Amino acid sequence: MQYGYFDKDNREYVIxxxxxxxxxxxxxxxxxxxxxxxxxxxxxxxxxxxxxxRITKYLQQMPSSDFKGExxxxxxxxxxxxxxxxxxxxxxxxxxxxxxxxxxxxxTRIVSEFYxxxxxxxxxxxxxxxxxxxxxxxxxxxxxxxxxxxVPVIEYTHPNALLQFTNADWAPQTMQSKAVQDEDYxxxxxxxxxxxxxxxxxxTSNLPASSFETDRKRFxxxxxxxxxxxxxxxxxxxxxxxxxxxxxxxxxxxxxxxTLQPGETHRLITQLGxxxxxxxxxxxxxxxxxxxxxxxxxxxxxxxxxxxxxxLQVETPDEDMxxxxxxxxxxxxxxxxxxxxxxxxxxxxxxxxxxxxxDSSQDLLAVMASVPEEGKEFLQTLLSFxxxxxxxxxxxxxxxxxxxxxxxxEMEDRPHYYSDDHLWTILATTAYLKETGDLAFLKETxxxxxxxxxxxxxxxxxxxxxxxxxLAFTRDSxxxxxxxxxxxxxxxxxxxxxxxxxSLFTANLYGKALLEIIALMEHLGDEPGVEEYRTxxxxxxxxxxxxxxxxxxxxxxxxxxxxxxxxxxxxxxQISLNGQTWPVISGFASPDRARQAMEAVYGKLNTxxxxxxxxxxxxxxxxxxxxxxxYPPGTKENSGIFLHPNPWAMIAETILGNGDRAYEYYVQINxxxxxxxxEIYECEPYVYAQNILGDEHPQFGLGRNSWLxxxxxxxxxxxxxxxxxxxxxxxxxxxxxxxxxxxxxxxxTRRFRGQTFHxxxxxxxxxxxxxxxxxxxxxxxxxxxxxxxxxxxxxxxEVWLED
Ligand code: GLC
Numbered sequence: 001m002q003y004g005y006f007d008k009d010n011r012e013y014v015i016x017x018x019x020x021x022x023x024x025x026x027x028x029x030x031x032x033x034x035x036x037x038x039x040x041x042x043x044x045x046x047x048x049x050x051x052x053x054r055i056t057k058y059l060q061q062m063p064s065s066d067f068k069g070e071x072x073x074x075x076x077x078x079x080x081x082x083x084x085x086x087x088x089x090x091x092x093x094x095x096x097x098x099x100x101x102x103x104x105x106x107x108t109r110i111v112s113e114f115y116x117x118x119x120x121x122x123x124x125x126x127x128x129x130x131x132x133x134x135x136x137x138x139x140x141x142x143x144x145x146x147x148x149x150x151v152p153v154i155e156y157t158h159p160n161a162l163l164q165f166t167n168a169d170w171a172p173q174t175m176q177s178k179a180v181q182d183e184d185y186x187x188x189x190x191x192x193x194x195x196x197x198x199x200x201x202x203x204t205s206n207l208p209a210s211s212f213e214t215d216r217k218r219f220x221x222x223x224x225x226x227x228x229x230x231x232x233x234x235x236x237x238x239x240x241x242x243x244x245x246x247x248x249x250x251x252x253x254x255x256x257x258x259t260l261q262p263g264e265t266h267r268l269i270t271q272l273g274x275x276x277x278x279x280x281x282x283x284x285x286x287x288x289x290x291x292x293x294x295x296x297x298x299x300x301x302x303x304x305x306x307x308x309x310x311x312l313q314v315e316t317p318d319e320d321m322x323x324x325x326x327x328x329x330x331x332x333x334x335x336x337x338x339x340x341x342x343x344x345x346x347x348x349x350x351x352x353x354x355x356x357x358x359d360s361s362q363d364l365l366a367v368m369a370s371v372p373e374e375g376k377e378f379l380q381t382l383l384s385f386x387x388x389x390x391x392x393x394x395x396x397x398x399x400x401x402x403x404x405x406x407x408x409x410e411m412e413d414r415p416h417y418y419s420d421d422h423l424w425t426i427l428a429t430t431a432y433l434k435e436t437g438d439l440a441f442l443k444e445t446x447x448x449x450x451x452x453x454x455x456x457x458x459x460x461x462x463x464x465x466x467x468x469x470x471l472a473f474t475r476d477s478x479x480x481x482x483x484x485x486x487x488x489x490x491x492x493x494x495x496x497x498x499x500x501x502x503s504l505f506t507a508n509l510y511g512k513a514l515l516e517i518i519a520l521m522e523h524l525g526d527e528p529g530v531e532e533y534r535t536x537x538x539x540x541x542x543x544x545x546x547x548x549x550x551x552x553x554x555x556x557x558x559x560x561x562x563x564x565x566x567x568x569x570x571x572x573x574q575i576s577l578n579g580q581t582w583p584v585i586s587g588f589a590s591p592d593r594a595r596q597a598m599e600a601v602y603g604k605l606n607t608x609x610x611x612x613x614x615x616x617x618x619x620x621x622x623x624x625x626x627x628x629x630x631y632p633p634g635t636k637e638n639s640g641i642f643l644h645p646n647p648w649a650m651i652a653e654t655i656l657g658n659g660d661r662a663y664e665y666y667v668q669i670n671x672x673x674x675x676x677x678x679e680i681y682e683c684e685p686y687v688y689a690q691n692i693l694g695d696e697h698p699q700f701g702l703g704r705n706s707w708l709x710x711x712x713x714x715x716x717x718x719x720x721x722x723x724x725x726x727x728x729x730x731x732x733x734x735x736x737x738x739x740x741x742x743x744x745x746x747x748x749t750r751r752f753r754g755q756t757f758h759x760x761x762x763x764x765x766x767x768x769x770x771x772x773x774x775x776x777x778x779x780x781x782x783x784x785x786x787x788x789x790x791x792x793x794x795x796x797x798e799v800w801l802e803d
Contacts, residue, residue, distance in 0.1 A: 029125030041088030042068030050349030131273025177214035390473030408488030494627030511586030634697025659768030772802025
């Protein structure tokens with residue numbers, strides 16, 4: 001069953017049935033000011049941080065029919081009385097003639113028709129702005145004049161989002177609102193008492209309001225036995241003009257739009273913002289009362305996205321793949337880069353997560369071609385959360401910049417560090433260097449996280465020094481097989497074996513990081529460096545190969561007693577996906593073992609909805625393993641289809657030259673294909689989810705935790721860098737596709753170091769991999785590397801694949 005369709009020309013997904021299985025969302029603004037809007041116009045908005053400066057009250061767990069954060073009510077004056085409804089469907093749930101929610105790049109537009117009124121509401125945050133704008137056009141589609149009122153409503157939360165839920169006396173006693181007249185317009189101001197002199201939320205519009213409400217109790221009526229579905233106050237001619245002194249604060253403005261003649265449109269613009277005080281907000285408030293200013297801002301958003309997407313556009317024989325790679329996947333990558341795993345319909349932004357070291361480092365890998373400057377700035381921040389010993393803080397709050405060791409603090413007797421965090425930043429940093437060629441970055445000085453009592457950093461080091469310390473930490477933290485100690489966890493947060501356990505994942509990630517550093521040292525001409533890291537690489541490779549082969553596949557961990565986990569000897573978790581893909585990615589696996597390991601993945605872990613992360617699932621809580629045993633078999637990391645490691649299987653298959661298998665893995669998790677089975681899958685078909693229930697669970701195929709997942713970054717990389725094979729390197733752009741043999745080829749336009757390459761790949765012999773010949777602007781070039789820094793702005797590259 002479908003709930004909407006892809007509109008390729010407008011780069012949108014359009015939801016046409018508002019009763020989607022769960023709220024489908026879109027992001028507006030940035031972390032500086034923004035949040036998400038759901039497909040029925042509800043919105044969770046914050047400034048700088050969803051934990052400490054949240055503006056709207058949005059309760060993800062409440063039923064989809066509930067009011068969440070914001071809505072708009074319309075009233076038609078009819079002979080029988082006032083007809084009140086929401087053009088966003090929720091919360092009044094009226095029958096509609098038309099409903100469309102256009103999920104766009106940086107905006108959401110809801111177009112609906114109820115009772116002969118068409119409403120078109122475009123919801124967005126201006127670039128660099130600190131307010132959410134709603135540009136609402138209301139048109140009379142009937143043959144008769146209609147008298148219409150419009151009442152937009154916001155519900156506020158205490159800015160300390162968690163406190164809002166932990167104290168129902170103190171928090172509401174602090175909340176206050178007042179109304180200010182600004183010429184003909186009403187501005188509703190809201191603040192918790194202690195912030196009155198430092199920050200205010202404001203809500204206003206471009207039309208005179210005849211009355212307002214800021215007290216939820218009065219708005220709903222009858223001591224709140226009135227509901228958002230039928231607020232009693234909306235049956236009155238006017239709202240009560242109450243300035244709330246405490247309690248649940250809302251902002252509602254009643255506008256009499258007057259009589260709309262047949263075909264006539266009226267336009268209402270609302271603004272929800274935050275500023276130090278009203279003076280500071282005044283210019284922005286006045287500017288956005290002008291409709292032209294909104295058009296300008298929408299043009300800027302469009303320009304940003306056009307430039308962002310111009311970094312790479314592809315045309316392959318697979319329309320669903322094009323759809324993802326040209327619009328929705330890069331969009332999701334930018335959203336994950338912005339929000340890490342902090343704020344979504346599933347990640348509640350209540351303080352426990354903030355920005356993740358491991359997650360954000362991986363997110364960065366997919367945005368470097370589009371926004372390298374933002375990538376560099378983010379890297380500077382991430383590296384400042386690395387400690388002097390080379391390991392890293394697991395996460396930090398973006399507002400307070402306070403680091404934390406994450407969930408590892410939960411278990412006293414387990415190590416308080418993650419064994420992988422610091423290694424991911426090596427991959428992110430070298431990705432930036434390869435994309436931009438900006439080697440000067442290596443010399444920039446960045447403090448380590450350790451601080452003295454006054455909060456000053458104890459030591460700083462160059463970016464290169466940071467990378468080296470990370471490698472040294474892993475080199476020196478090894479267990480009984482000489483493999484890296486697990487720490488509290490590696491990539492898999494939920495396997496928390498007792499102290500002394502070793503991680504094969506971290507061993508391989510270390511191997512991959514070493515390959516990156518070796519390539520960097522070679523490029524820098526640092527012979528001793530090359531030597532040192534090659535030796536480290538060979539040492540770890542020998543240990544992995546000596547200890548980790550289980551007979552038909554690789555094991556995943558050794559526990560504190562040296563017993564394997566992820567082995568045929570185990571009852572649960574006999575084989576793990578990451579255990580197989582990463583020895584291929586690190587280059588540690590011999591060709592034979594690599595092939596066998598990846599065949600075991602296909603045979604034992606693959607399902608029609610994606611590859612399971614391991615099997616069989618643990619069937620009961622076992623404190624030895626920790627988190628993974630807290631949920632039933634088939635869910636999340638416990639033998640669920642955890643999507644983030646799926647693209648690693650695609651990459652591993654391309655390394656082995658098997659483009660058909662890599663593509664099969666790509667297609668089976670492409671969310672576009674879920675559009676037809678939305679009733680099973682439930683999540684948005686325009687972004688990747690974090691996990692899908694596996695075949696060990698009765699609800700096999702159900703997606704969960706959409707948007708904020710490393711799946712976005714890695715699927716983008718797997719598809720563009722490994723299947724389509726365009727990989728930035730220090731000396732140029734490597735073209736090394738590994739595509740399905742059925743393809744005749746594909747074309748791509750790739751921006752690289754300020755130049756644009758128009759690439760055509762021909763596959764006359766229907767092979768998966770192997771570049772026979774490349775011509776650059778008509779001249780044959782040796783090998784398959786397009787050199788960086790060619791003269792000229794545009795280049796034509798033709799590639800012929802050959803066995
Ligand atoms: C979640 C976390 C990520 C972790 C993964 C596997 O996606 O955000 O950091 O690697 O789960 O446990």
